[in-house]
Amino acid sequence: MSIGTDRDLPVLALDVDGVVVHPHERFRGGPWDTDIQRDLGIDPRALGQHLFKPYWPEIIVGKRDLRETLDLVLPELNPDVTVDEFLGYWFTNDARLDAAVAAEIRAWRERTNGPCIAVTNQEKYRIAYLTEQVGLGELFDHVVWSGELGLTKSNLDFYLAAQATVGCDDPRRMWFFDDDQANVAVAGEAGWRAHFYAGFDEMRRQLAGT
Template sequence: MKPTLMLDVDGVLVHSAHAGSWATDIEQDLGIDPQRLAEEFFAQQWPDVIVGKKALMPVLEECLPTLSPDVRPETFIDYWFSRDSTIDDAVLADVSTLRSNGVAVWLTTNQEHMRARYLMETMGLGDHVEGIIYSAALGTKKPERPFFNAAARRTGDALDRHVLVDDSKTNVTAAREAGWHAFHWTRDQSLLRIFDQLG
């Protein structure tokens, strides 16, 4: 029986189009101070958004007027999602090869609902994987143990048949503790070489 690949998104399959953060030019482009964005949105609101306790749009409607009064939530989301959407073609090619050899591939990621849909529909990743398992839908996130247990229930596969590839060492450690195989991703690797190690 083939293992099931649980593939992280950001930092593995998808990257920012700009060096560093997608928000590198946000002050110049939208008039939003990135430090205030980090403090008032990501530090205060994002922890609840990422696990589905709060919806993204209402939170932005509350936050954005203090950050940049003329920027609508839709404009901010379009800016963010479009600049954080460069697919790694080599990784995607390996995904295709693995699937053609009978490996089920799931995106396994900390995301809120709108970007999860953007990844699968607008970016078209839904055509290349079995599905997406993400934090806002589960109500828990990596590296928490309930995330891994819920993800395994979703695939229906045994814990030790899951193989996480993730750029976070913390997530890799947590996955192993949950009974999964897990590999820390760096840009000089390939998914095919990782699967070769599994024998």
């Protein structure tokens, strides 16, 4: 689905993980799998070696199904943990919506009348959870994700597609914040006003001029 916008309006594009969504506070700033050894009996290093390192590049662009892959991988990690248990643990523990950022999105939209979109590397199961359960569907006018496009944010065409989604003809009207410098660099190549997300206060200061 595409959404139209006045070509003169700015567009706010935000990364999701690390900007809008964070792991549960109980992990003390660590990743969602910080306590997975204690909670599910899964070694996080083995999880990386058996799931994320070999399969994630295909999963994240929609070429491989996460659930089907977990059916193969979980017996090697802990045969007593089901796919539903694993995904439930991951999704709920990696879904803390940043209230300050959410409030800024709403205030920015009211101030500028411009659309706000999420641009994120996600596969289909987690994006559904984030959109329907965490509230990204309500918060953003559109969510552009790698599994749908078949491209990650390391690819220039990802940003061209995201810009086309909102019908923006001028890339300089695309205001982008991401906590990964590599993604910021590629978005900059696309002509976007790309900023490294160093924290909420800095983002709010930079957006004050829009």
